Amino acid sequence: MDLVSNHPDARWAKPRSAYIHIPFCRHRCGYCNFSVVADRDDLIDRYVKAITEELDSLKRPLLDTLFLGGGTPTHLSNSHLNKLLESLNQLFDLNELTEFSVEANPEDIDQEKLDCLQSWGVNRISFGIQSFRAEKLNTLQRNHTGKEAVAAIELAAKIFNNLSIDLIFGAPGETTSQWEADLETALALPIQHLSTYALTYEKGTQFWNQRRHGAIKPVDEQTEVEMYQAALHQCGEKGFRHYEISSFEKDNHRCLHNMAYWKGEGWYAAGPGAARFVDGFREVNHRSTFTYLRRMEKGIPPTEESESIDPIQYASERIAFGIRLIEVICLPSLNRQLGMETYHLFSKAILRSIQDGLIEDSAGHLKLTRKGILFADTVAQRFLDSSAVI
Ligand code: SF4
Incomplete structure (x- = not known):
């Protein structure tokens, strides 16, 4: 497939x-x-x-x-x-x-x-x-x-x-x-x-x-x-x-x-330590205000880190952040939007979290359970970790 x-x-x-x-x-x-x-x-x-x-x-x-x-x-x-x-x-x-x-x-x-x-x-x-x-x-x-x-x-x-x-x-x-x-x-x-x-x-x-x-x-x-x-x-x-x-x-x-x-829609950000997500790149400015000022005054860009986000990493972030929103995440619509089969790609994280009683799945609509709300970081991390091994 x-x-x-x-x-x-x-x-x-x-x-x-x-x-x-x-x-x-x-x-x-x-x-x-x-x-x-x-x-x-x-x-x-x-x-x-x-x-x-x-x-x-x-x-x-x-x-x-x-x-x-x-x-x-x-x-x-x-x-x-x-x-x-x-x-x-x-x-x-x-x-x-x-x-x-x-x-x-x-x-x-x-x-x-x-x-x-x-x-x-x-x-x-x-x-x-x-x-x-x-x-x-x-x-x-x-x-x-x-x-x-x-x-x-x-x-x-x-x-x-x-x-x-x-x-x-x-x-x-x-x-x-x-x-x-x-x-x-x-x-x-x-x-x-x-x-x-x-x-x-x-x-x-x-x-x-x-x-x-x-x-x-x-x-x-x-x-x-x-x-x-x-x-x-x-x-x-x-x-x-x-x-x-x-x-x-x-x-x-x-x-x-x-x-x-949380919905992965992208944002600009400016200033020391500011993190942005623009055109598929996640960038972070230098954390120090002194270095930031020195760079800006010399005409040097303040960006310290820049990482291109691949499609699977992006999908894992959409689910990891989306699951923290208490409403349901609809994987079929995410699939249409991203052009990928997220349920299959992240099946391990999904099934493990269902078995642990942390999320519920109703025809690809995922939601944290009452217990899952207490362990939302663990659930989110499972999706982020899976993207690294796909
Ligand atoms: S130093 Fe205190 S007031 Fe300033 S950003 Fe940190 S927590 Fe907020």
Whole structure:
């Protein structure tokens, strides 16, 4: 049987999404592994110029979603933000965007900053809150209090009707009932979207070192599972739909930008450490802001890695990311789109996951089971691993 019949290039439609990385923060939180520079606001002018130049090479693509992430975009002063957004407005048609998201930290939020964002067409704010409880915020080395977080969200809700909160669970010493209280506070706020992430200990972070030396102790696996289940339960009770492993929404407020990632639709990305997927190539920029600036100022492209994605690898990624979306993945339609027999190509991963009770299959329509939702990473990894041996 011919399992792959199409040439892959037919698939690479022009991306309609772009991510722009703003690496500046006040300080580096102990768990953070993002590409960040702390307390180096002196670089912001150079950075705005550099990122404008990188984006200029895209030649004004038509976009549906734009996402300013970081780092902390709202750490920029209003005058820097205005300068950046004015440049973006010349590079893209900001009025045409369906979703324009900006990540924010509560300590940066006041009326003036919100007005500034709104005046350039921002219509979604994603708050990095992580917790409302003083002890946990202190452990995570966050700069805001729970009260400030609530005030910032309530202020933003007077202008924006698409607000998201990120919360972390499983901080050292945290109990399930403390986590439930965080969820309760979050879900009582005027938000439309919530993302919950288990605390991870990434190599090179302060937390990773402290854990290695026994200075901090992660919560045990069973507690982490209970916390995740508490999120499923409480979000469900408050009318938030679980639409991706870590994401909940109400009133049809899925993050459209992230949906483009998860559906393999391609996206542009600029800034240090930014990863893009354009014309079948996955590329990552150099992680260091200093190297990024030096390269851009010398006219050297900031790309550090570039990999061509073959059709089978692409199919495995579509299923691996697709399965994390709680809705069903329809393999027959994926087959038509990709010109390949995905069920046959990935039969080993599919059958093993069915046997383990992690996915259900109804005539090629795959879906995580309740148990599979807890092991979504394992299922996704099986598909990614299979592409390497086909
Ligand atoms: S505010 Fe966010 S991006 Fe900045 S250091 Fe903390 S976790 Fe990292």
